[in-house]
Amino acid sequence: MIKHLYKYIAIIVIAIIFSSGFVGANNIQSVDDLAYAVAIGIDVGETERIKVTFQFTMPNSSGENNAGETAPAVIDTVEAACIDSAVNLVNTFVSKEVNLSHCKVIVISEELARSGISKEIYSLMNKVQVRPDSNVIISTTTAQEYIESVKPGLENLVAKFYEILPRSSEYTGFTSDIQLIDFFRNLESKATEPVAILGHAVSASITGTSTSSSGSGGGNASSEGSVPSQSTAGQGGGESGTQPQGQAGQSGQGGTQQQGQTGQTGQGGQGGTQQQGQGGASQGQGDSGSGGQGGGSEESGSGKKDNLPADNGIENVGLAVFKDDKMVGTLSKTETLSHLIITNKLKSCRLSIPDPEDETKAIDFFLTADSKPKIKVSILNGTPYISIDVKMNGRISSINQISEDISDERITEIERYASHYLETHISNYLYKTSKEFNSDISGLGQYAIGNFKTRSEFEEYNWLDNFDNAFFNVNTEVKVRSNFLLIGT
Numbered sequence: 001m002i003k004h005l006y007k008y009i010a011i012i013v014i015a016i017i018f019s020s021g022f023v024g025a026n027n028i029q030s031v032d033d034l035a036y037a038v039a040i041g042i043d044v045g046e047t048e049r050i051k052v053t054f055q056f057t058m059p060n061s062s063g064e065n066n067a068g069e070t071a072p073a074v075i076d077t078v079e080a081a082c083i084d085s086a087v088n089l090v091n092t093f094v095s096k097e098v099n100l101s102h103c104k105v106i107v108i109s110e111e112l113a114r115s116g117i118s119k120e121i122y123s124l125m126n127k128v129q130v131r132p133d134s135n136v137i138i139s140t141t142t143a144q145e146y147i148e149s150v151k152p153g154l155e156n157l158v159a160k161f162y163e164i165l166p167r168s169s170e171y172t173g174f175t176s177d178i179q180l181i182d183f184f185r186n187l188e189s190k191a192t193e194p195v196a197i198l199g200h201a202v203s204a205s206i207t208g209t210s211t212s213s214s215g216s217g218g219g220n221a222s223s224e225g226s227v228p229s230q231s232t233a234g235q236g237g238g239e240s241g242t243q244p245q246g247q248a249g250q251s252g253q254g255g256t257q258q259q260g261q262t263g264q265t266g267q268g269g270q271g272g273t274q275q276q277g278q279g280g281a282s283q284g285q286g287d288s289g290s291g292g293q294g295g296g297s298e299e300s301g302s303g304k305k306d307n308l309p310a311d312n313g314i315e316n317v318g319l320a321v322f323k324d325d326k327m328v329g330t331l332s333k334t335e336t337l338s339h340l341i342i343t344n345k346l347k348s349c350r351l352s353i354p355d356p357e358d359e360t361k362a363i364d365f366f367l368t369a370d371s372k373p374k375i376k377v378s379i380l381n382g383t384p385y386i387s388i389d390v391k392m393n394g395r396i397s398s399i400n401q402i403s404e405d406i407s408d409e410r411i412t413e414i415e416r417y418a419s420h421y422l423e424t425h426i427s428n429y430l431y432k433t434s435k436e437f438n439s440d441i442s443g444l445g446q447y448a449i450g451n452f453k454t455r456s457e458f459e460e461y462n463w464l465d466n467f468d469n470a471f472f473n474v475n476t477e478v479k480v481r482s483n484f485l486l487i488g489t
Contacts (some may be wrong), residue, residue, distance in 0.1 A: 035096035041143030048079040052086035100129040104162035118325035133182035138320035149201040149313035173349030191445030198318040318350035365394040423476035438468035
């Protein structure tokens with residue numbers, strides 16, 4: 001009798017295990033039933049708190065029939081009180097359910113960022129579908145203009161374009177790969193402040209032209225007085241906006257400027273202001289030439305930005321600096337390079353400095369980090385004293401002449417000049433973030449924790465509010481490699 005009982009129990013258990021695999025099969029959604037958003041833009045709303053722009057791609061747009069063509073994208077914009085309400089509102093008039101699991105970038109307008117974005121960051125982090133490795137971009141134009149201006153000329157899929165674009169920081173030093181999880185972690189930290197990618201729609205009035213269409217939706221939605229709009233992004237053509245690499249104080253084609261020199265203005269303007277380049281590039285700001293040998297520092301900010309051509313309609317150059325959840329300023333490309341060096345995120349870049357023998361000419365370097373920066377923080381009478389030692393390798397890639405007079409003395413002179421040049425720019429960057437922004441985006445507070453016995457003592461010291469009292473001692477050593485120079489015969 002007991003044997004039969006065990007037999008029946010075993011049969012029931014096996015039946016339950018097999019049947020459980022079919023439970024909910026009717027709820028499985030096909031890829032064709034979902035609308036995948038690859039980018040989200042957040043602006044200040046007119047009738048509601050925020051205006052949210054969703055960029056969708058066609059699931060079957062990468063087929064063989066249209067190989068070589070840019071995949072079309074559909075853009076929808078709604079106004080709502082929060083991101084969750086915006087998603088629900090879009091779901092009421094599109095034919096597919098909105099899915100954020102493939103979102104690559106979060107674009108936030110500078111106007112909204114300066115008023116505080118903690119609510120939006122927390123909301124995105126709490127959404128299971130949103131990937132923590134999505135990039136955070138602060139656009140000096142509106143987020144909607146930024147998204148509408150994207151034209152991935154060298155990529156068939158806009159999602160792939162968004163994924164690859166931030167990687168340029170690995171070989172330019174112009175920007176950094178800032179992800180949502182990085183921004184959130186720094187926002188919650190007591191030892192560092194958030195920073196985000198600084199973006200810009202180069203010519204929104206030209207590249208952002210869109211036509212109204214019904215797209216994938218079926219009619220208009222009416223909720224909370226908001227009016228959704230929809231546009232279809234045209235297919236991009238031509239070459240993508242590859243930008244010149246890592247040359248401080250220079251712009252690319254269509255807006256050329258000579259290398260920024262100590263205390264001198266760039267070509268074609270006062271105070272280092274670059275002339276507007278061809279192809280609709282906006283006017284930028286070059287080196288201001290302030291202070292000492294090779295000590296020019298670039299200015300950046302709203303209306304003062306680096307002038308770089310970008311055929312894809314957008315450019316990501318510089319970083320947006322935050323104090324708590326509010327944007328307080330921006331970094332130029334040279335200041336961004338300094339930030340990458342201090343945070344040990346620079347892999348390589350190209351940098352041009354004036355020739356110490358003739359400052360009207362330039363020497364081009366291919367820079368790589370020799371080792372991680374050595375940072376030491378001391379607290380004396382309540383004031384932070386920060387010592388930073390930086391070692392870099394610089395391979396000379398070009399010089400003003402091909403000759404046999406590149407002696408050891410000449411190399412030593414170039415090393416000394418390049419070291420001073422970088423040291424001055426790094427010091428300017430540190431004092432700017434400390435005195436002007438009072439924002440420790442370099443994470444130097446992590447090195448200050450050792451001065452306190454407990455974590456509570458460190459928090460009571462309130463490092464983030466005392467950072468503006470810091471003093472810096474920067475020592476930079478550039479080891480020059482010249483074995484790639486051509487020697488005259």
